[in-house]
Amino acid sequence: MSTPSRPEFDASKKADELFFDWFTRPTTQELLIDHLSILLADDDEAKGGDKAPATPPLAPPSPTMPSPPQSPTSPRDSPPPGIASSPRSPRSVVGDVSPRFTRKKSVEARKMNARRARRSAAAATEASKGKAINLPRFYYRNGRPKDDEEKAAEIEREIERVFRRFGGRISREDFPSVVKACGLPLYWKAPLFVACGGGDRQPVTSEMFEKTWKRLTTTCHDDASQFIWILTRGRQSYVVPEDFEFLIQDIIDTHPGLTILADTPEFQARYVETVIARIFFSVNRSWSGRIGTVELKRSTFLTVLSLLETEPDINQVMEYFSYEHFYVIYCKFWELDTDHDLFIDKTDLARYNDHALPPVLIQRLFSEAVQRDLKKNDGKMSYKDFVWFLLADEDKQHPTSIEYWFRLMDLDGDGVLSMYEMEHFYKQQVKRMERRGIETLSVEDCLCQILDMVQPRVSNQIRLRDIKRTQVATLFFNTFVNLEKYLEYEQRDPFATKENEGDSELNAWERFCQRTYDQLIAEEQMAEEYLEDGFDDGLDEELAALKSNDEDSPDLEALLPDEFDDAS
Structure with a gap:
């Protein structure tokens, strides 16, 4: 049985670790700085400093007489190898300072100079820090202050004239005059009136307005910050x-x-x-x-x-x-809210757009992925949440809509739509299409088409930025979350797409509201005509035909009677 081999010891790696540990110690840094300062001082002295008195050149060593060995106790005083030392008489150096004493004194002076240099560098660093604080200010959260004192004075004079005209007290009905004098948009009038302390029976005096206006103009210098200050009365940002x-x-x-x-x-x-x-x-x-x-x-x-x-x-x-747009939204909600308590549950939402939503999506819609007040609303969808849902469903190119549907499909909340999550939603669509007898793509083919369409930067992982980067968010999400819209796209006439969209300046949401509002008005007019005639036979059938005769219906030919087919 072979014994396991011992791991090899990397000596060079260990040496590097020890050297790095030694090199980064503060004491080592100070020592290196001192020696570096000494070397620099020696270099300066050799180049242009005070030169020591020149000594007479020494004779070359005799070839027969070797140089005496250096003393191990005094390496600095011994001559270099190969040069004979000339013994000096004590009388020849009378009055001179000892070389050892001179060098020691020079080293101490250089160390002192090095310490002075470090203190000077530290002082320069602190001075530079002080200068950085005095840099010109470039960010103003509430806008850059305006230096137009003449314009501000003119506004104040105009405000005074308005208050004098109304006797120093202005009611809510007359407050638009003050708002226009301030140069603000007209419909800021009601929040500004309340911010000044006004009420239904409490007019705003010139003193009340002057105090509020001064606080507003001294703290807020652009429209956004002033608007928020007025609505919150300066209590929050x-x-x-x-x-x-x-x-x-x-x-x-x-x-x-x-x-x-x-x-x-x-x-x-x-x-x-x-x-x-x-x-x-x-x-x-x-x-x-x-x-x-x-x-x-x-x-x-x-x-x-x-x-x-x-x-x-x-x-x-x-x-x-x-x-x-409000009328369309509220009518859509009213159709689903059968008990008219301003909340809809899962059963109500399942009837949306002729059962277009898969069950797995309805479950996610009633989670906290996109609804904040779900627990407070007893697990039901409020009217406000329905407005968000309808906006997101009809215009999936809107940035908030993309985030809305991405949150619903991201089951584990990791910020990535995996192959499993897309397969999970698409299988629901396949089952529903098979019940209708519609030919379907396999899961593998569908996911391959999706990946080719989105082209994510990380293979097989679709992130939010990948969808926003492309212009295919509508088709991408409809494939997984809205069967009716997916079938509309698959059965569309590519040559009539632009004609059906109508005005290109309208986005998807505006086209939906325009189309739906016209349909709702037509239904009401038809109902009124039948009521005026005193009968309602066949009213429900004609209204149903009118609803289904939408220009975006996936199969308009199925609505035509049989005699039209025979005639053709």
Whole structure:
């Protein structure tokens, strides 16, 4: 039986470790610096320093007389090998200082100079650190302060004139005059009125406004920080959903395009919820539930809010505030919420879009992957969560939509869609297509096509950045999570795609709302006509045919009667 061989000992590696340990010790560093300073001083002395008196040249050694051996006790005083030493008489060096004493004194002086040099270097380093603190400031969280004192003085004079015109006290109805004098957007008026201490029966005095305006302008110097300060009254550097409620309610009360909501308080509450959900869906890219100055600056919200002042048709402001978009969202929710308690469960959601969602996805939707208040809502989906779901389902190219569906498909939450996770979702789609008698791709072929389409940087692992980098997010997610939309794509007419999309300036969400709103209005008009005629026979059948006769329906020919086939 052979004995196991002993591991080889690497002496050079061990020596390197010991040397590194010795070299990095503070005492070693100080010693090396001292010796380096001495060597540099010797070099300077040899090049241009004070030279010692020259001694007469020594005669070359006799070839027959060898050089005397060096004394082991005094190597410094012995001559180099091969040179004969010339004995010096004590009388020849009378009055000279001992060479050993002179060298010792020189070494001590050099050490002192080295210590002085180290102290000077340390002082220079500290001085440089002090200068770094005085660098010009380049980052301002609340915007760079403005030096236009003349403009600020003009604004203050205009504000004073407005308050004098109203007798020093301004109510909420007259407050837009103050907002325009300040140069702020019109619909900042209600939050600013409340920030100044105003209320339903409490007008704002000139002193109250002057105090608030001074605090606002001295701490916030750009639109984003000022908007957040006004909504939160300076209490925090971010806004939460509740901070928008008073602002949007004021838009409902005063915008000419929303007079239709004047007599319907229950619809007003839903409109407020819808707008807030859409704001956070588009602006709150961090999914934190809080919007700070950075996210607000990167978004279009403040620009869109300013457009409300000049656009009387609220439906032309398609981002956030469109009434038609709100109507579509609420009608979709109302169809699923059978008990009308403003919550839907798994059974309700299963009926969405003609049972388009696979069961495994419905289970994930009612997890905490994309819903924050699931436990508080007794395991049901709230109206706000449904708004996010519908936005994500109809426009899967939106950055938040991509993150939404990626979170749902990432079962283990490791930030990677593995082959197992994609196979897990696609098998559900295959089963449902087989029940309908639809020919399907095998799992292997489907995953190969997906990988060729996405081209992930890491083989067989799809990350969020891989999907965002490409323009195939819609097809990618529909393949796994929405059977109806997947079949629509597979059965599409490639030559009529652009015609069906209509205006290329509209995104997928806006086209969906436009199409669905027209359909809902047509259904209502048809219902009114039947009621006016006094009968409702066949109403349900015609409404069902109208619903299915959508331009994005996967099989329009199946809706035609048999006689059309015979005629053709």
